[in-house]
Amino acid sequence: MAAQRGQRNGVGPAAPNAAEVTAPIPRVAEVPAARERARAIPEAAVARLAVYLRVLSGLQEQGAGTVSSEELAVAAGVNSAKLRKDLSYIGSYGTRGVGYEVAVLIEEIERILGLTRKHSVAVVGIGNLGHALANYGGFPGRGFPVSALFDIDADLIGVPVGGIPVDHIDDITRVCAEREVSIGVIATPPPAAQGVCDRLVAAGVQCILNFAPVVLQVPDHVEVRKVDLAVELQVLSFHVARRADGPAPASASLNGRVDGMVVS
Amino acid sequence: MAAQRGQRNGVGPAAPNAAEVTAPIPRVAEVPAARERARAIPEAAVARLAVYLRVLSGLQEQGAGTVSSEELAVAAGVNSAKLRKDLSYIGSYGTRGVGYEVAVLIEEIERILGLTRKHSVAVVGIGNLGHALANYGGFPGRGFPVSALFDIDADLIGVPVGGIPVDHIDDITRVCAEREVSIGVIATPPPAAQGVCDRLVAAGVQCILNFAPVVLQVPDHVEVRKVDLAVELQVLSFHVARRADGPAPASASLNGRVDGMVVS
DNA sequence: CTGACTTTGTGCACACGTTCACAAGCGGTA
DNA sequence: TACCGCTTGTGAACGTGTGCACAAAGTCAG
Helix, strand or coil, X not given: CCCCCCCCCCCCCCCCCCCXXXXXXXXXXXXXXXXXXXXXXXXXXXXXXXXXXXXXXXXXHCCCXXXXXXXXXXXXXXXXXXXXXXXXXXXXXXXXXXXXXXXXHHHHHHHHCCCCCCCEEEEECCCHHHHHHHHXXXXXXXXCCEEEEEECCCCCCCCEECCEXXXXXXXXXXXXXXXXXXXXXXXXXXXHHHHHHHHXXXXXXXXXXXXXXXXXXXXXXXXXXXXXXXXXXXXXXXXXXXXXXXXXXXXXXXCCXXXXXXXX | CCCCCCCCCCCCCCCCCCCCCCCCCCCCCCCCHHHHHHHHCCHHHHHXXXXXXXXXXXXXXXXXXXXXXXXXXXXXXXXXXXXXXXXXXXXXXXXXCCEEEHHHHHHHHHHHCCCCCCXXXXXXXXXXXXXXXXXXXCCHHHCCCEEEEEECCCCCCCCEECCEEEEEHHHHHHHHHHCCEEEEEECCCHHHHHHHHHHHHHCCCCEXXXXXXXXXCCCCCCEEXXXXXXXXXXXXXXXXXXXXXXXXXCCCCCCCCCCCCCCC
């Protein structure tokens, strides 16, 4: 979340009945509004939009033309009111009494998430995880071509992984510039992470996805997201421990899931 | 955040002066406050506690005896007030005017996170990611021994990965029971995820870490956390796009990071 | 023993995110 | 055309989490 220093307009204690934000102008005037709107989307909502997008793609493949907020919400595992609010952040693309047109929604979410432009990804650290990431099919299929791989191990240099040859980390600046990499993924051992991060930043990468269990220091203009597997497990561990204490609320639980669908 | 249905005792506006943990006199009827307290720790704080724990381990290896909230906060990348509040959720283990004793803090955080007990982990889906997880050193070193691996591919069965032989997914119930697996990790292709999830639940697994881009349906008593790589990238993409619009705040940024530390 | 200094622990206020509930708006139907 | 039922979009209430600022509580020097 880094920055955020910017003072927000004095919304204060819930602007009583502030001038209707929707503006008197019919939503035809979308030019500045659409872009300006993006700044206001809560981080949490952005992450959910990505989930909706995936669900919508699935629906589209099944030939669905429209969906109601209720259907989509269930499929995405959220409350329908939240879903509608999330969608309202990007505009009004639904039809009352009917629902949302799948194709339109996909297009709009992709636009807001910036997926209309391809974002080249560079993966640094071609160990087990790096291999997995380089081969991960979910990336290129969704607008994130992995276009560069780096490592420091001489044995790996030049060897293609997932179709892309591994470059030496010393060439990171040049290669990233050449291939217009905008997102860097750090999958190195912890001690190397900050150094790699610095190099990525120097190479002009704007966003970093960090898998190393290290707190990265970056300039304000660089966005970092981290995925820490150990932390995830520890949070789960906490829940196990918490449950072990409480006298357990008897049965109750075991809700109405019935389908015994099994891996096929 | 699946469940949460349970009605919380009317803590309401901050229990006036919650009994001090160390005090032998639990003025609120209930039992050991320490356990009860666990229920009140915000999810976000739990995740940060895990981070503090990692930083503390590093400090301990460097021979540090005590740390102030300020030092620890900087190392963990958070605000010191937030850190103190997070620590206050687990008790009062600091000394005013001095700071926290590293060893004590480590012990207490581990206790709260339930790390004093080992949690066996089962990884399902031994593809690229599954391999990475099976070999990931961060798990066993921190109380999470990976003790079972499963896949549906006959060619993999019996082959040891990271020292553990792969079992067929059909044996999941038996093997998980034998090895007392409490945490399941799903690293299968999306279509297989829900089926695997159902089997894990049937096998008695209480918590699941899901890497498949699918919304899992589980009974209320099972805790699920998901890691979705595509979503992470899309959120980053959103930030890139957002930045591309705004007139860019000129330079400014580039804060005072100086150390040119580079991967060695 | 006293007083100055340091750092914790937390009350409070604010901002953010979630949920509810309902008016507005649209399609279908007679 | 006028009505009816359905679904969206959103104002407002609520709950949670964050950050500030300070009293309480301890150390250390003299």
